[in-house]
Amino acid sequence: MASLGELTAGIAHEIQNPLNFVNNFSEVNGELISELVEEVEKGNTAEVKAIAKDIKENEEKINHHGKRADAIVKGMLQHSRSSSGVKESTDINALCDEYLRLSYHGLRAKDKSFNATIKTDFDNSIGNINIIPQDIGRVVLNLLTNAFYAVEEKKKSPHPLKGGNEPYEPTVTITTRKLGSPLGDGGKVEIKVTDNGGGIPQKVLDKIFQPFFTTKPTGQGTGLGLSLSYDIITKGHGGELKVETKKGEGTEFIISLPVNG
DSSP: OOOHHHHHHHHHHHHHHHHHHHHHHHHHHHHHHHHHHHHHHHTOHHHHHHHHHHHHHHHHHHHHHHHHHHHHHHHHHHHHSOOOSOOEEEEHHHHHHHHHHHHHHHHHHHOTTOOOEEEEEOOTTOOEEEEOHHHHHHHHHHHHHHHHHHHHHHHHSSOOEEETTEEOOOEEEEEEEEEOOTTSSOOEEEEEEEEOSSOOOHHHHTTTTSTTOOOSOTTTOOSOHHHHHHHHHHHHHSOEEEEEEETTTEEEEEEEEETTO
16 A cells, blocks of 8 residues: 555645645735735725725635645545445545545655656546445555556666657556446446556466565565455455556556445
């Protein structure tokens, strides 16, 4: 699973954006208030009203971005709590998008040179599904972190070409879609995490969901991430976790979850 440090860095980045806005607009308002005092002393009513209007607009922006930071913190607290094992109605698209940003910014905070193209394609017809959000969030975060690791490793290889002579562009994609069911049971939701890294060798593929198996260097992986992810999906949610890979071209992890849990 992603380290606490990486996750914390991702959260910090997400909060920093709205806080920057709050700080900037607060500074501007401080300057405007000084101007307002000057114009009041001059008796320039029209200018006083104009400055007051600007201050009010900035206060609204401060309020908006403050609420945004508050929402991020509340969301993270919800997902960081120890799993209660209780399923709840969850917006799977929002959850996937949230952990995509956390994973990417967490890795960027750890290594400033890291960069990758991130793509999303969310099926808006899904709505909410019945899952344990903390657990599914951990699975998605783990798959994304592995995907970013794979594209970074390929980028570091001697000749990372996309095909022909095109330069390699590290890309990680996450998609969701709803799959219908003839049984009338609500069907399934499919989450795919795809990378264009180096792919997984067959000898590794056969062991990939086994506990403590890892291909990462010592100290970089526990080998528990995919094993725990597999158990969360299959045992905890009655779903499926599959992997498809092509050497030199990339890997795709496919999560399938019942809509009605």
